[in-house]
Amino acid sequence: MKSTTLPVAYMPLVDAAPLIIAQEMGFAETEGIALDLIAAPSWSSVRDMLAFGRVDAAHMLSPVPVAMKMGLGGVATPISAVSVLSVNGNVIGVGRELEDKLRASGYGFDFADPIRAAEALAQVRTGPLTFGVPFPFSMHVELLRYWSAGTALGTDGIEIRTVPPPLMANALAAGDVDAFCVGEPWGSVSVDIGAGALLLPGKAIWEFAPEKVLAARTDWAETEPDLLGRLMRAVRQAGKWLAKPESRITAGEILSRRDYLDVSPELIDRALSGHLIVSSRGEQRQVDRFVEFYRGAATFPWRSQAKWIACQLGKTHKLDVTDTLEEAGFVFRSDLHRHHLAKSGNDLPGASEKVEGAIRLATPVASAHGKLSLLPDTFFDGRIFDPSDPK
Amino acid sequence: MSDRLTVVVVEEDRDRAIAIDVALKQTTDCDVFVIDHSSGLARRIAAHAPDIVLIDVDNPTRDMLEELTLASGPLERPVAMFVSNAAGGLAQTAIEAGVSAYVVDGLSPERIKPVMDTAIARFSMVRQMRTELAETRRALEERKVIDRAKGLLMKARGIDEDAAYALLRKTAMDQGRRVADVAESLVTASGLLG
Incomplete structure (x- = not known):
């Protein structure tokens, strides 16, 4: 199979791991693609590279495509969040x-x-x-x-x-x-x-906060379904690999390379293991699932997550989102996610929205193979966000 | 809005800032202010009420400028990342040349173009010089390391300079590495062995 090279922009952060691992551990190669990973100096630069076509996909802050859809910030090219790359972190x-x-x-x-x-x-x-x-x-x-x-x-x-x-x-x-x-x-x-x-x-x-997304220009995502599917599958496999405890040491070593994060593997391991040193006195704290790349359908872009972001942005920037909320929700492409990943045996949620903040314990949900559990997604104040009745 | 444009250039390198400032003033009728460090960047830019803000694409402080696009106060003027299609792909050219521009809302393309043309020419020249400088520096450093490695080989094996270099080159070719990398390993190893 002839391999196609896809330019992809990222910021050197621990949560760029699914992209870096997809390339380094051969998940991209399996899909017949090679990722040309371009480290960006700033988030504005990541956005511009994607918007102006320098790259086909990017590691992006989850609120950026939603804000762009709402007309906030300087650039308005339609961008789709096709997968969630990381939750929390x-x-x-x-x-x-x-x-x-x-x-x-x-x-x-x-x-x-x-x-x-x-x-x-x-x-x-x-x-x-x-x-x-x-x-x-x-x-x-x-x-x-x-x-x-x-x-x-x-x-x-x-x-x-x-x-x-x-x-x-x-x-x-x-x-x-x-x-x-x-x-x-x-x-x-x-x-x-x-x-x-x-x-x-x-x-x-x-x-369970969607932190970074895999973003692509909407026109590219829709005109290059084959390449997009390969990219999404490679990245999802990388997330699955990252979720295995035995991958942690290798992942830390790869991310620490000068071409990627250029910091010591020990520093990266703190986030991957959830074992953080919180002060210069050396006090240590353990956080379960400090950052999540796969479990609990972490890669699934819930429309309700995009709507939560849209409502929060609306409050801050004094925009009435009543009429635009549905559109903002569609920026998180649960449709494309399901379309490109369902065939390869991935168990994905049957619904595209959930009541955010309502899951207190790991809960089995309706899914293609009936083996999927969602992880707790509560807010600290116990409130819930109902996407069909946002307050 | 007065007729003269106000341009803010965010640039830490003093010489480069002066070069941009001079070039802009020669070709366009504008006031130029240079801001050279990042502390409180967005506020200090806003204080000049600029029509155009220019910054190197690779400058990590660029993200601070994004706050300018969210003018919240009544006296603040919203600034947009420069994406004018009317100006014939100017934004794309600018980004390739290494300059990103933030332009105040409603400024006409005819007024932006001369400033952008100058900025693009200036920034791409600066970028080229910077790449050349980095390359030259690296070449100089590598030559120093290779010279030291040659000296070590000449002493340790009693060979002349040409033979020492030939040995380095052969080792590099055999191992599929660069001569400079082999030289570096030798210098490091020899330092460790004392």
């Missing part, structure tokens, strides 16, 4: 100054309880807290807003500013930001260079 952290104040107040850095963490922060702050995030349209922003609105922090108690993760330590030192929410390995990097301490995993706010 962010950390919220504080700079040294806040860390010291929190310790003095008796806070124990449990890395688990978002309500207690917000109370502790609210107690020691002197004004609104500024959080650095990697991009204005990101799960990082949505988790921070959802968390602050439902806790002692308050909607007006935080300000959000974009800071590229490699510059976060400088921004903390310069006082531009007090705290941050970033994807791994950047949280662990901040701990290791003594810039701050980790407060919460993103998962503590929403237990």
